[in-house]
Amino acid sequence: MTELVAEGLVHVYREGGVRALDGVSLRIGAGERVALIGQNGSGKTTLVRHLNGLLRPTEGRVLVDGTDAATLTVARLARTVGLVFQDPDRQIFSPSVRAEVEFGARNIGLAGQELRSAVAEALAATGLTGAASVNPYDLGGSRRKLLALASVLAMRTPVLVLDEPTTGQDARGVEYVRAVIEAVTAAGRTVVAVSHDMRFVAESFDRVVVMRDGRVILDGTPAETFAPDSWEALRSTFVEPPLPALVGSRLGLGSTPTDAALIGRLHSSSSA
Amino acid sequence: MLALDAVTYRYAGARRAALREVSLELRDGEVLGIVGASEAGKTTLALVASGLAPRAIGGTLRGRLLLDGDDVAALPMHEVAAQVGIGFQNPATQLSGVTESVFEEVAFGPMNLGVPRDDVIARTWDALTALRVETLAERDPARLSGGQQQLVAIAGLLALRPRHLVLDEPTAQLDPAGTRLVAEALARLAADGASICVVEQKTDLLAGLANRIAVIDAGRIAFEGPAAEVLADPRIADLGITPPAPVRLARAAAAAALPAEPAARLADAIQGVIA
Numbered sequence: 001m002t003e004l005v006a007e008g009l010v011h012v013y014r015e016g017g018v019r020a021l022d023g024v025s026l027r028i029g030a031g032e033r034v035a036l037i038g039q040n041g042s043g044k045t046t047l048v049r050h051l052n053g054l055l056r057p058t059e060g061r062v063l064v065d066g067t068d069a070a071t072l073t074v075a076r077l078a079r080t081v082g083l084v085f086q087d088p089d090r091q092i093f094s095p096s097v098r099a100e101v102e103f104g105a106r107n108i109g110l111a112g113q114e115l116r117s118a119v120a121e122a123l124a125a126t127g128l129t130g131a132a133s134v135n136p137y138d139l140g141g142s143r144r145k146l147l148a149l150a151s152v153l154a155m156r157t158p159v160l161v162l163d164e165p166t167t168g169q170d171a172r173g174v175e176y177v178r179a180v181i182e183a184v185t186a187a188g189r190t191v192v193a194v195s196h197d198m199r200f201v202a203e204s205f206d207r208v209v210v211m212r213d214g215r216v217i218l219d220g221t222p223a224e225t226f227a228p229d230s231w232e233a234l235r236s237t238f239v240e241p242p243l244p245a246l247v248g249s250r251l252g253l254g255s256t257p258t259d260a261a262l263i264g265r266l267h268s269s270s271s272a
Numbered sequence: 273m274l275a276l277d278a279v280t281y282r283y284a285g286a287r288r289a290a291l292r293e294v295s296l297e298l299r300d301g302e303v304l305g306i307v308g309a310s311e312a313g314k315t316t317l318a319l320v321a322s323g324l325a326p327r328a329i330g331g332t333l334r335g336r337l338l339l340d341g342d343d344v345a346a347l348p349m350h351e352v353a354a355q356v357g358i359g360f361q362n363p364a365t366q367l368s369g370v371t372e373s374v375f376e377e378v379a380f381g382p383m384n385l386g387v388p389r390d391d392v393i394a395r396t397w398d399a400l401t402a403l404r405v406e407t408l409a410e411r412d413p414a415r416l417s418g419g420q421q422q423l424v425a426i427a428g429l430l431a432l433r434p435r436h437l438v439l440d441e442p443t444a445q446l447d448p449a450g451t452r453l454v455a456e457a458l459a460r461l462a463a464d465g466a467s468i469c470v471v472e473q474k475t476d477l478l479a480g481l482a483n484r485i486a487v488i489d490a491g492r493i494a495f496e497g498p499a500a501e502v503l504a505d506p507r508i509a510d511l512g513i514t515p516p517a518p519v520r521l522a523r524a525a526a527a528a529a530l531p532a533e534p535a536a537r538l539a540d541a542i543q544g545v546i547a
Contacts (some may be wrong), residue, residue: 010316014526039447039449040417040418040419040420040447040449040450041419041420041443041445042415045417086418086445089362089364089419111447139311140310140311140315141310141315141361142309142310142311143310143311161531164445167444167445168441168444168473169310169473170308170309170310170473170512170513170514171309171512171513172309172310172512173310174514196447196448197447197516225460238447238448238449239447239448240448242517243517243518243521243542243545244521246545247521247538247541247542247545249537250380250541250544250545251541259520259521259524259525260524262521262538263524263525263528263530264517266525266530266534266535266538267530267534270530270531270533271533
């Protein structure tokens with residue numbers, strides 16, 4: 001499995017323009033579930049696009065298992081880091097759901113039984129098995145997004161990068177995304193996700209990296225990141241802590257980033 | 273007032289109707305939220321309510337769309353467009369693609385409606401400042417981030433000062449700060465008498481914005497009512513809708529059989545945080 005390291009990443013889109021990344025250093029271990037949060041324009045999407053080589057750093061470097069990503073071929077990176085875009089229509093172009101899911105996996109060299117089982121698994125994990133022969137454009141927005149996820153999932157990359165995976169998803173779609181993250185990381189693969197959905201972040205990730213103006217301003221567990229002494233920093237990048245964190249603090253129960261954590265504390269405080 | 277009267281709509285070439293016997297009233301000064309699972313018919317409802325379906329995109333419609341009591345089918349399209357604004361989910365669809373600056377982009381709509389020049393300029397600055405994107409006025413709309421494009425697209429709608437506005441997930445790409453600005457701008461527009469229909473997955477946003485909510489399921493209106501009542505209705509979770517955070521938390525506490533005393537403290541604290 002794969003370790004990713006960013007060292008002093010700086011990215012400038014146009015010469016003389018703003019530093020979209022302004023010195024980001026991060027180490028992401030195999031099997032970690034990392035959420036990237038922060039206001040629009042804070043550098044989250046720019047950062048994840050460096051992880052699969054879609055963007056090259058202006059300064060600094062990305063190491064994939066110790067090797068500078070700049071020295072790796074695009075094909076090698078594509079086999080290592082799978083990126084699911086926020087807007088599924090940027091990556092869907094096949095005539096059927098099955099063909100779409102096969103495309104990327106076939107491209108990186110999966111074939112025969114391995115290809116068939118990777119595709120079947122990805123379709124099942126996203127609830128699309130019954131829609132395998134449907135034209136992707138006959139799916140609603142929620143399932144088109146799940147299809148984009150399935151296509152990258154089928155590539156069985158050690159690292160999965162998701163840009164806003166719960167946006168535009170209904171309740172069922174969000175459950176599929178959660179289950180995929182669980183299953184993938186349980187198998188030792190890594191998930192990095194950009195999100196504005198703080199409930200999803202608090203419940204589905206082990207680590208939360210907070211960005212502002214191209215820099216990392218907080219990096220810790222959900223309990224650390226959403227603890228009351230972090231709120232000022234969170235709000236400086238327009239992040240509002242999830243409701244249970246606000247309620248737990250009001251009740252003097254410490255840091256309770258999820259409904260379950262808050263209710264657990266209430267239970268133990270009442271039996272104490 | 274914008275009203276759908278027993279509307280059944282079928283896309284061109286589709287075997288089944290996407291909307292069935294939908295009747296809804298959108299009153300002046302009111303924000304109506306539309307919630308439902310993916311593929312329940314929310315976007316179709318937005319297309320029909322704005323008059324785009326069937327006139328611009330084809331398909332067949334039974335029933336009537338009424339604008340202040342007049343059947344929209346009898347009105348010329350430019351008149352419908354002048355009265356009903358529509359905002360799509362994906363701002364790239366919304367932007368004209370022919371303007372070179374954000375200012376021109378936002379001014380494009382009112383200019384096309386023949387609004388006097390000085391008024392166009394005033395409306396454009398009003399809309400840009402309402403969404404705090406005035407600093408982007410000289411930028412190329414095509415080179416903005418997704419969230420910025422969404423704010424510009426909504427500013428373009430605000431500058432039209434529509435009497436009726438239909439929005440399909442207007443904050444899908446926005447961070448919480450952008451989402452709040454859009455909610456505030458819409459609330460002001462409604463306070464000035466506009467009627468606004470918002471199709472939305474984010475029930476937390478609707479809890480603070482909508483007066484009424486209609487739940488759509490498989491092309492039909494399952495039920496509708498005052499926003500707080502609908503969002504607290506246990507049926508919405510079964511219809512694929514995520515309830516707002518306070519409702520979920522209260523329900524999780526009930527499911528965990530929290531004793532009466534901490535449950536009461538919890539309820540008080542939730543109220544305190546929301547207020």
